[in-house]
Amino acid sequence: MSRADQNDDVWVVVPVHNEQQMIGAVVDGLLEAFPNVVCVDDGSTDGSAAAVAATGAHLVQHCVNLGQGAALQTGLSYALRQPGARWFVTFDADGQHRVDDAGALVDAVRSGRCDAALGSRFLGAATGMSRRKRLALRAAVALSPAARRLRLTDTHNGLRAFGRPVAERLHITMNRMAHASEIVALLAAGPWRVEEVPVTVRYTAYSTAKGQSLLNGVNILFDLSVRHTGA
Amino acid sequence: MVVIQAVLVVALVGVLVLFTRREHGLRMQVGKRLAFVAFIGANVYGVLRPDDLTRVANHVGVGRGADLLLYGLLVSALFLVVNTGLRFRAVERRMTELVRAFALHEAELRRSSAPPDAGM
Numbered sequence: 023m024s025r026a027d028q029n030d031d032v033w034v035v036v037p038v039h040n041e042q043q044m045i046g047a048v049v050d051g052l053l054e055a056f057p058n059v060v061c062v063d064d065g066s067t068d069g070s071a072a073a074v075a076a077t078g079a080h081l082v083q084h085c086v087n088l089g090q091g092a093a094l095q096t097g098l099s100y101a102l103r104q105p106g107a108r109w110f111v112t113f114d115a116d117g118q119h120r121v122d123d124a125g126a127l128v129d130a131v132r133s134g135r136c137d138a139a140l141g142s143r144f145l146g147a148a149t150g151m152s153r154r155k156r157l158a159l160r161a162a163v164a165l166s167p168a169a170r171r172l173r174l175t176d177t178h179n180g181l182r183a184f185g186r187p188v189a190e191r192l193h194i195t196m197n198r199m200a201h202a203s204e205i206v207a208l209l210a211a212g213p214w215r216v217e218e219v220p221v222t223v224r225y226t227a228y229s230t231a232k233g234q235s236l237l238n239g240v241n242i243l244f245d246l247s248v249r250h251t252g253a
Numbered sequence: 254m255v256v257i258q259a260v261l262v263v264a265l266v267g268v269l270v271l272f273t274r275r276e277h278g279l280r281m282q283v284g285k286r287l288a289f290v291a292f293i294g295a296n297v298y299g300v301l302r303p304d305d306l307t308r309v310a311n312h313v314g315v316g317r318g319a320d321l322l323l324y325g326l327l328v329s330a331l332f333l334v335v336n337t338g339l340r341f342r343a344v345e346r347r348m349t350e351l352v353r354a355f356a357l358h359e360a361e362l363r364r365s366s367a368p369p370d371a372g373m
Binding site for chain 1: 345346348349352353355356357359360361363364
């Protein structure tokens with residue numbers, strides 16, 4: 023039985039926004055270990071959708087750009103509808119995550135040790151991360167009551183795995199980047215056992231250029247402060 | 254504390270509460286509309302009888318009627334900004350649902366119409 027066959031109850035959700043250059047290679051790497059990959063093209067203006075279509079991944083397309091949080095939720099909704107889907111993984115499109123790490127996260131939830139497994143670059147390794155980025159990520163953890171409650175070291179890691187009960191309860195409403203904090207808050211509010219698993223995040227020139235500016239921290243705080251208002 | 258200071262602080266805190274409130278029910282909506290009508294009425298009165306405005310201003314501890322008007326404008330402008338922001342969020346949430354429903358529907362159609370091994 024190959025690695026891919028063992029993982030046929032796993033769905034990997036990859037939010038994609040203007041990742042034409044990397045997405046093909048990222049998806050091909052994932053498909054070697056996980057047969058079910060769904061890419062959510064979040065209104066890309068480059069050839070990302072065509073690049074995904076050329077792979078064996080499922081493609082779901084937002085006709086306008088909504089943000090990474092919205093793309094994740096769409097991917098999860100799609101995966102939840104697929105027969106036989108038991109485990110769900112979120113994975114970044116820019117090639118900063120390793121497929122082996124995704125496997126380790128799936129093992130953690132599959133073994134029953136926890137309901138949700140979150141990747142942490144601070145337990146593991148982060149190669150090529152700038153000092154400013156490290157400080158900002160540390161601050162994000164320190165400022166989050168939910169992260170402290172769950173004893174997390176990294177709240178903004180795109181690599182996560184969880185089972186169906188958690189996936190069904192996650193309703194990400196933060197369309198843009200505040201979804202990472204929102205997911206942690208939802209996990210902390212529920213009865214879930216959450217475990218951090220060390221992962222390696224590779225900062226390349228590409229992912230650094232694609233990654234969000236640290237200034238976005240201000241946007242995130244602003245978005246979170248109005249989370250529950252619904253005028 | 255001068256009366257106007259208390260009034261302004263209460264008004265600004267009110268804007269903050271509106272900003273972070275979880276529910277915006279019927280009561281809130283009616284309140285907003287009544288406040289708007291009252292504000293218009295007060296403005297009409299102030300235009301017709303500017304001296305009265307000055308008298309009210311002096312009464313609450315503001316020098317000139319024009320200053321009182323300025324304070325009122327400040328609070329209403331803030332209120333407008335917050336209210337519009339909340340409205341935009343609600344619209345954005347609906348748009349997200351719409352785009353998501355469309356995307357999922359389209360993806361399923363594409364899957365079911367493509368031959369199983371087309372690799373699409």
